[in-house]
Amino acid sequence: MLDQYPGTKMIAGGQSLAPMMNMRMAHIEQLIDLDLLSELSGIKAASSQVVIGAMTRHHAVANSAILQQQCPLLAAAAKTIGHYVIRQRGTIGGSLCHADPAAQMPLIALTLNAQFHVKSLGQERTIAAADFFQGAMTTALQENEFLYAISYPCFSHQTAWAFELFNRRHGDYAIVSVALAVEYDASHLIRNIRIGLNGVADFAKDYSADCEAFLHQPYSEQWVAELTQHLMSKFAPFDEERISASYRLDLSKSLITSAFQRAHRRFLKEEA
Numbered sequence: 001m002l003d004q005y006p007g008t009k010m011i012a013g014g015q016s017l018a019p020m021m022n023m024r025m026a027h028i029e030q031l032i033d034l035d036l037l038s039e040l041s042g043i044k045a046a047s048s049q050v051v052i053g054a055m056t057r058h059h060a061v062a063n064s065a066i067l068q069q070q071c072p073l074l075a076a077a078a079k080t081i082g083h084y085v086i087r088q089r090g091t092i093g094g095s096l097c098h099a100d101p102a103a104q105m106p107l108i109a110l111t112l113n114a115q116f117h118v119k120s121l122g123q124e125r126t127i128a129a130a131d132f133f134q135g136a137m138t139t140a141l142q143e144n145e146f147l148y149a150i151s152y153p154c155f156s157h158q159t160a161w162a163f164e165l166f167n168r169r170h171g172d173y174a175i176v177s178v179a180l181a182v183e184y185d186a187s188h189l190i191r192n193i194r195i196g197l198n199g200v201a202d203f204a205k206d207y208s209a210d211c212e213a214f215l216h217q218p219y220s221e222q223w224v225a226e227l228t229q230h231l232m233s234k235f236a237p238f239d240e241e242r243i244s245a246s247y248r249l250d251l252s253k254s255l256i257t258s259a260f261q262r263a264h265r266r267f268l269k270e271e272a
């Protein structure tokens, strides 16, 4: 159908598309409802990856025992999406294809370098998160393609994580959010850092490569302060009428600090 009728759109949970149609921001000739395609739902652990069907609801991602063990950062972030009803209907694939710059799922996909599995008639391809997102509300999906699954790397036993966000009202999109995974080595030195932020650039951004000079060192409050300062020099927050760029910077500073502190407490088993 995607090939036959150009301009056709998929509808997944309808939590972003339906409001856009209601407000006449989207005019769509044909809709394909993915709701009954049960083969597009589910969460499977496969060797070093977790593979999630595009139609898997946020609620299922948030409460998955597999994800809580293998990729807890993703489950924790899904728990913070909107309200209960939104999470019951909204899907991980819908959120990723919608590509809202403040949404949790694109941030986690970029931070963890998720792989996007895409199909069109007789063809399949896999796209890395960094190539899938091309800016706010824009992805690399062609008109005749749809997303059928996403894979995420499993966390090692030495990896601790945190997801921190600030919003003014429970359930609103966050002003700034931080996704963090820190891997320690056997001597408790920091082996690897994956960190991404929403709200300090025009789209979710992965800042992991900017942490390289801070690897192979022990955790300390001083280390966190210096790394946070260094990361903040990379941000390009924007001014809005009611949210200034400097407010976003202040938020990012306290959220990054809390994220490292929480991840370290988790590594020491002082926090679940």
Ligand SMILES: Cc1cc2nc3c(=O)[nH]c(=O)nc-3n(C[C@H](O)[C@H](O)[C@H](O)COP(=O)(O)OP(=O)(O)OC[C@H]3O[C@@H](n4cnc5c(N)ncnc54)[C@H](O)[C@@H]3O)c2cc1C
Residues within 6 Å of the ligand: 009, 010, 011, 012, 013, 014, 015, 016, 017, 018, 019, 034, 054, 055, 080, 081, 082, 083, 086, 089, 090, 091, 092, 093, 094, 095, 097, 098, 100, 102, 103, 104, 105, 141, 145, 146, 147, 148, 171, 172, 173, 174
């Ligand atoms: C009140 C409210 C609060 C919200 N708060 C948050 C929040 O705090 N954080 C957050 O991240 N999100 C939030 N959302 C959005 C919510 O997470 C949606 O679930 C999500 O953005 C879209 O998922 P969906 O399954 O509803 O997709 P739909 O609305 O059905 O589709 C969205 C877009 O993706 C396309 N699409 C869907 N599935 C596929 C597929 N498999 N292949 C190709 N294209 C596809 C559709 O054609 C459409 O363009 C909120 C929504 C509402 C209404």
